[in-house]
Amino acid sequence: MRIQRLELTAFGPFTDAVLDLGGGEQGLHLVHGPNEAGKSSALRALGRFLFGFPGKDTGGADGFLHPLKNLRVAATLRLDSGEPFSAVRRRGNKNTLRGPDDIDPVDENLLQQALHYMEQAQFFTLFGIDHEELRKGGEAMARGEGEVGRLLFGAGAGFTGLRQAQDQLRQDMEALFKPRGSTQRINAAKKEYDDLGRQLNEASLQGERWRELHDALATAGQDKEEIAGRIAGIDRRRLRLERLLKARPHIALRRELLERIGSMGDAVLLRPExxxxxxxxxxxxxxxxxxxxxxxxxxxxxxKDLEALPASFPLLDHAERIAALHQELGSHLKARQDKPGVAKLLQAARANMRRILAALPNSPGQEDLDRFRLSRAQTLPIEELSTEHGRLAERKLAADKRLADLAPALEQARAEQTSIKPLPGDSDLRMAVRSIRGQGDIESQYRQGLAESEAETRALEDSLARQQVWSGSLADLERLPLPLDESVQQFERTFADLADREKASHSDQDAAARKAQEVAARIQATERSGPLPNEADLAEARQTRDKGWRLARDLWRDNKDVSREIAEFTGRMDMDAPQDLAGAYESSVRRADDLADTLRSEADRVAAHAALLVEQETIEQKAHQTQADMEASARERAALEQDWRELWQASGIAPLTPFEMRGWLQNIRNLAAQAVRSRENRLKVETLAGRINDFQTELRAKLDQVRGEDDSLEPCPDNETLAGCLERCELVLETLDARRARQEQAQSDLRRLQGELDHAEQSRTEVVQALADWRERWTEAVAPLGLGAEASPSQASALLQDARELVGFADEALGFESRIQG
The missing domain is CATH 1.20.5 (Single alpha-helices involved in coiled-coils or other helix-helix interfaces)
Incomplete structure (x- = not known):
């Protein structure tokens, strides 16, 4: 992979800056500039493009000019296949690698393949050493410390240094891993990993058990909801049956009325006329x-006349002649033929006249016959008044019957109205029921929310119980004072740095011990060829020689009393027999000369021995310094551990390592956040419970207010659910509505019956007045017949019919008499 182009679109101090690295054959480019020109920022920008912005990056030195959300770094790479790869990196949580248009996301795996899946730390170790790292490496090389410094120093020293480096690497390897070891870091880490795997399996089993219980709890909650629904359905069915039980009398009355209406058949309503x-x-x-x-x-x-006539069929042949004769003899024959019959008819007519006269009131004679000869002008009023009387009589009869029928019906309607209890005021109860119904099924919401809240609380309590560092309730968890994540991370870094330094000190101590053993062995090997004086021994021998010379001079020339100094000088000389000053001085001169001769003859061995002694002293000084550093690190660790414990003191927690506490802190914060949400959910559930209680209280108060005016209505028991209270209140309202309908119907029936009664009475009054008027006209009309006002129309009609027949018979008799007489 080769970097062709780096675009600092918005990063650090740069805006739309471009580093074109595509020129040249080998791709080696030197980027230089004064201090604060942005070289380190460009290196960081390359790292941000390749590996992304840190998740918790707050901007720092790279976001002081541009807003964090606008930070952009783009680059063009030439892959191993020779194909170009261009992309833009932005700051964010996901899909931060975009195409050149900064819109479409690009697969991070493409960039990782180009880097051969190299990690960021490894990349910067190999290709991203900045000024600070170079300075630290140089200092390590000057001290012969550090992995890089040691390797470079050993390479300069030749094969021996390389062998030491190999030995050091072998020791480090053995400190890291042994096939059958247990305390090495990799072995210990593997054991810890296996232990964590077992714990994870155990935790997974517990999680599966928890899910099992959670599913069982959810199933039980559903069963509970189903049972509650069934109970609510039974309550509704019970209330419905109670309503039907109260409606039975009305249903029976309705059935009876329907049967009575059905028995009338297809009765047709008659018109008024x-x-x-x-x-x-x-x-x-x-x-x-x-x-x-x-x-x-x-x-x-x-x-009869036809039957009496003879039938002579031969005469029919002379019909025309007979007809002519009959015409000629008409009157004569007819008169002779009709005379006996006419006489009989005359007798019958006179008999009918006598019969009719005898039947007439006051038995009038034939001399009164003219009185019965009434004109049409006289008979027509009688006929019309007779008809009118019939109509008036029917009207009066109907009015009387209607009045007779209306009186008990009106009385029954009044009794019905009186039997209905006064209606209490139910507007407040009706409004409360309508308002609560509009809230929906809040009891189901409450039950569901309560079940979810209880399940959530139990899950949180189980999770909290599995925490090994701290024990307490969910309420205590929300108030638990916890240190900041940054503080824990700072302690973790500090402990890690201290551990690295302690490890380096132990490594230095072990290396110094090995080096000291090696130098001591070399010194012993050098000293095995004979004792080797050193420059210090020679200097000490010469000082002793010079001191003897000064004592001899002071004694022999200056006659000073130096007996004590002489005794001390001669005592210091390592001789088999006591000597005087001259012998001691001679010995000191000889010893100094011998040491000088030995140093000259064994110069190489002495130099090597001297160098080994210097090296041994240096190693001892370094060991003392390492020990001092280890003691300082121990003191620092004790102080750091004290600070670490004090950081958690407010929480009452005996903390584990910062690494462990960082994970624990993240888990406990998640639990605390879940506890807050659980508490908020519980508050919502409690709010629902309060609303349900308030609604129940309101319904009972409104219902008691209605029952204060009518105590026959059923109350709402204290243990009744809100749905039951609503059902009972609605049943009360239905009862009141039915009573109101009965009352309105009774009032309507009473008004209707009273109106019909008034109309019937008015009709009867009108009929009575019409009958009185009729009676006056009737008296005048029947006077020619000799009847009084008390005569009925049937009597008048019969008398009028008799009069007509009498006049008719009289006229027939006169006609018969005329025909008989000729």
Missing amino acids: FGKELLGFRKDLTTALGEAAKIKTKIETLT
């Missing part, structure tokens, strides 16, 4: 029957 029409039809029927009787009598007479 039907009575008048009926009287007219009856009169027409009577007249038609009379006419039919007369026609029947005439037919019978003619039939």
Whole structure:
């Protein structure tokens, strides 16, 4: 992979800056500039493009000029295949690698393949050493410390240094891993990994068990909801049956009324003028029957006459002649033929006259016959008044019957109205029921929310119980004072840095011990060829020689009392027998000369021995310094551990390592956030419970207010659910509605019946007045017949019919007499 182009679109101090690295054959480019020109920023920008912006990056030195959301770095790479790869990196949580248009996401795997899946730390170790890392590496090389410094120093020292480096690497390898070891870091990490795997399996089993219980709880909640629904359905069915039980009398009455209506069949409602029409039809029927009787009598007479006639068929041949004779003899023959019959008819007519006269009131004689000869102007009023009387009589009869029927019905309607209890005021109850119904099924919402809240609380309590560092309730968890994540991360970094330094100190101590053993062995090997003086021994021998010379001079030349110094000088000389000053001085001169000769003859061995001694001293000084560093690190660790414990002291927690506590802190914060949400959900459920209780209280108060005016209504028990209270209140309202409908119907029936009664009384009054008027006209009309006002229309009609027949018979008798007389 080769970097062709780096575009600093919006990063650090740069805006739309471009580094074109595509020129040249080998791709080596030197980027230089003064301090603060942005070289380190360009290196960081390359790292941001290749590996992305850190998740918790707050901008720092790269976001002081541009807003964090606008940070952009683009680059063009030439892949191993020779194909170009261009992309834009932006700051964000996901899909941060975009195409050149900064719109379409690009697969991160393409970039990782180009990097051969190299990690960021490894990349910067190999290709991204900045000034600070170079400075630290140089200092390490100057001290012969550090992995890089040691390798470079050993390479400069030749094969021996390389062998030491190999030994050091082998020791480090063994410190990291042994096939059958247990304390090495990799072995210990593998054991810890296996232990964590087992714990994870155990935790997974617990999680599966928890899911099992959670599913069982959800199933139980559903069963509970189903049972609650069934109970609510049974309550509704019970209330419905109670309503039906109360409605049974009304249903029976309705059934009875329907049966009575059904028994009437297809009855037709009559028009108001039907009575008048009926009287007219009856009169027409009577007249038609009379006419039919007369026609029947005439037919019978003619039939008899026809039968009495002789039938002579031969005479029919002379019909024309007979007809002519008959015409000629008409009057004579007819008179002779009709005379006996006419006489009989005359007798019959006179007999009928006598019969009719005898039947007439006051038995009038034939001399009063003219009195019965009434004109049409006299008979027509009588006929009309007779018909009118029939109509008036029907009207009066109907009015009397209607009044008789209306009186008990009106009394029953009044009793019905009186039997209905006064209606209490139910507007507040009705409004409360409508308002609560509009809230929906909040009891189901409450039950569901309560089940979910309880399940969530139990799950949180189980998760909290599995926490090993701290034990407490969910309420305590929300108030638990926890340190900041940044503080824990800072302690983690500090502990890690201290561990690295302690490890380096132990490594240095072990290396110094090994080096000291090696130098001591080399010193012993050098000293095995004989004792080797050193420059210090020579200097000390010369000082002793010079001191003897000064004592001899002071004694022999200056005659000073130096006996004590001489005794001390001669005592220091390592001789088999005591000597005087001269012998001791001679010995010191000889020792100094011998040491000088030995140093000259064994110069190489002495130099090597001296170098080894210097190296041994240096190693001891370094060991002392390493020990001091380790003691300082121990003190620092004790102070850091004290600070670490004090950080958690407010929480009452004995903390584990910062690494462990960082994960624990993340988990406990998640649990705390879930606990807050759980508490908020519980508050919502409690709010629903409060609303349900308020609604129940309101319904009972409104229902008691209604029952205060009518105690026959059923109350709502204290243990009744909100749905039950609503059902009972609705049942009460239905009862009141039915009573109101009965009351309104009774009032309507009473008004209707009272109106019909008033109308019937008015009609009867009108009929009575019409009958009085009729009576006056009737008296005047029947006076020619000799009847009084008390005569009935039937009497007048019969008398009028008799008068007509009497006059008719009288006229027939006169005609018969005329025909008989000729």
